[in-house]
Amino acid sequence: MTDISRIGGARRRRDQSAEDVLTPQGIYPPTEEMLAEPVDPELRKAQEERLKAVWDEPPGWRYWSAVNNSEVGVWYSLTAFGFMLIAGVLALLMRVQLAVPDNEFLSADRFNQFFTMHGSAMMFLFAVPMFEAISILLLPAFLGARDMPFPRLSAYGYWAFLIGGIFVMGSLLFDAAPSSGWFMYPPLAIIDEGVGSDIWLLGLSFIEVASIAAAVELIVGTIKCRPPGMRINLMPLYAWYVLVVGAMILFAFPPLIAGDFLFELQRSFDWPFFDPERGGDPVLWQHLFWIFGHPEVYIIFLPSIAVAAMIVPAAARRPMLGYHWIVLSAVGTGFLSFGLWVHHMFTTGLPAMSLGFFSAASEAVVIPTGVQLFAFVATLMAGKVRMILPMLWIAGALAIFTAGGLTGVMIALAPFDWQVHDTYFIVAHLHYTLFGGMIFPIIGGIYFFYPFITKKKMSDRLGRVSFWLTFVGFNICFLPMHLTGLLGMPRRVYTYPGDIGWDWPNMISTVGSFVIAAGILVFAWDLVRPKPKQGYTERNPWGAGSLLWSHDIPDPGWGIRSVPYITSRYPLWDQPKLLERIDAGRYYIPDAEEGLRETIVTSAIDARPQHIARITGPAWCTIWAAIFTGGAFILPVFKFYLLAGLSGAAAVGAVIYWLWTSTALVPEKPMKDAGLGLRLPTYVSGPSAPGWWGVFITMLGDMTAFASLVFGVFFYWTSRPDFPPPGSPHAVPLFVGLAALCFLAAWGATLFARTQNRRHDVVTARLCLGSAAILAIVGVGVLFMSVWMPGLAPASHVYPAILWGLAIWTGAHMGVGVIMQLYCLAGSMFGKLTPRYDADLWNTTLFWHFLLITGLVTCAVMGLLPGLL
């Protein structure tokens, strides 16, 4: 994330200066005289009409093909909220069961399904998707962008989420839901009969893929779609949090996907990754799960704090005190939260020193977390606070979260944790952190942003009723659980005997849970009730300073009328005339002459304009892609492997159609007037292009998943004396070496294709691409031969199983690499990819850089490791 090329700067990338590469031309930054010049009213009207036509949502039933961030964001948030209500009902049913001892309201098995689905749904179907939904909805407005950089990707993510969510939640209706707890520990989850565990593993993997897609989009949006002038030090704090959380998702979710991959291989084909009798180790799952699971807590917490960071300055009517302190704490928490995962595993018998590392890091993370809370309190103390309704929810959140944080400091100490592990004390702690760190700020945020989203207001009176019901109910429900836990009541028991002191606290908790439910219902009613009599809200109802509140009422769909030049952290407070100039179309890209959806792409750090990006519009192919991807994940649950394969192929087809017809299209003219005397390229390739960043960021996540598999190999080596088992055959070194050479050659040929294509040597470029694809296929074939020839049987022991697992992983990735090479080859043949317009080839090469690492590390582990161990 550096700004290398600058307008007219001496430093230019070698390969960019080679040929035909267009850079921005003209005046930047704009002068005050240019900005003060009025816009011709007739031109303004014509521009408005053109923009409106381009950004209009499709009519009638075609509405569902919309990909606008404002539509997708609303669907996404409402769906996540719906799943939250269902998961909340499960919690109420569990509380009814636990109200009195020896209750028979729910059977043990149903109770197991309910607590598993309550946790899974709240985490995977509500907390993380809610962050992404709200960010998709709000981020472009905070950044003065017309839309997200890849609107169809958001739509794809949403439909994947909806399909996966309905599949996972629907299993409850068939009494087939997963029932081994939301962290699916083996061996219980492996020996569990029925399809519950498979539904969890495959259904949620599918949703995780959608989450990663959204994270990629949010990161690229934050670093490439800021308005001109909004340097990194002027970015709204919300965007900082999105950046940090997006990066955390990239490094946290892939280990779980790698774990799911191993777990499902064991469930389906009996490969013994977690079976100690054949060299496996169930603790590996715990590691992979919690490397995901603990950062996940902060992935949930930070976005909510981001919402708070937007509300606090508006309530205090002053800029946030210590902007850089908040950035410090967001980034610091992002890092430190990856050093905590073993504190969920204090009772697994790891060496005391290992526990010490994680205990110490768990205490250290309190420093940045505390810093951000103190920054909020200081801002409130320094400003003139109005206790607006959103601020009330934030105040409640701070109180509850702090209480949860304090119990967190207690249980980060291993000896204390040994006493309360798996008791209701933990249940109380985690609900205090999640309610305080997520539910309260999000609801406060909904009240705050509702006028932006719907252009109407929610009821202040209902909001206060809802707050007090939820706040009081929460404490009645969860405060006694600390005591229940200290009295020894384990979590996840479906009933308990009377007269051991647990009766009363449980009854009180049940009463409290229904008070919370009443509060949430009041909120839900206020959210969805029709408000026909109420007129539109004023434009900036809270008097806030962020660019978001420059929104148009009613919503014309175009995001922002013209993309402004920003010089302050709180533009609406500090830049007079900003609003009228945005509305007049005085700033950048005020028009849609070609009838295309466009947004402006700027450099990562200083937000210098680089490119006018054409972005995608309404489409059905994203929905088809989501349906077929869903089929590829869901059908294996019922062992329909052939159908799943076909569905996967159809998904690939749909995605290729989508990319071919709408991305990296050759523009009608190479440069375009962006307004204010600036001309920008309409097509860029390489690191200036959002697509290149999308590939880069996706592959960072992919590398993390691969690193988790390699971690697994070393984990077995340290934890097991029989790895590799004595006398076991190994992968054939000759073949492994050949495979490595093939991968290296395929990578080199791809890279050479890119350089030759730039030099107008299209024939060589095509030859290179074709032979690179063949080399990659041969390499994969030889790699499989190397494990197949010596008769390594994956079901016999974990050593052959993990070698096969690595080979499958690498083979599948090479498959994607080959598809990309052939896509470029076809593009070159059919005039979609030319020496000047070569973004696809840049992205393919970037993908192959990462692929080469995967291939060579796999070969090194398979070929060299047996000799070293």
Next chain:
Amino acid sequence: MARPGVEDGPEDRSLWHMIFAPTVWAVHFAVCYAVQAIWCAKIGGDIATLRVVLVAITIVALAIISFFGFRAWQRWDYFHDRDYIHGGETDEDRREFLGHTGFMLACLSFVAVLYVAMPFLIIGSCI
């Protein structure tokens, strides 16, 4: 106003430079955990040597973090204009912001490395 003689280089507009210090923390953490796990599982025996190794790794990590912290401090250049808000629109504001945040991240990473070092200073066994 930009300080005369201070040229804005690529490292002054780089987020990567800002997060070097916490990256060192992450590497230190992972290395300590891995060395300790391998030592206890495969080598065993002399715990005193393990502690010396870990202390040496920690000193190296602290030195690197201090170096990055110092570079960030220079980028912040506090004593030049005593600015700690960096809310302006100039190259200098952005450079000082990245330096300031990088410096504070280095301080946090320094303390966090010390936290992680405590277990092997206190605990003297593999059990």
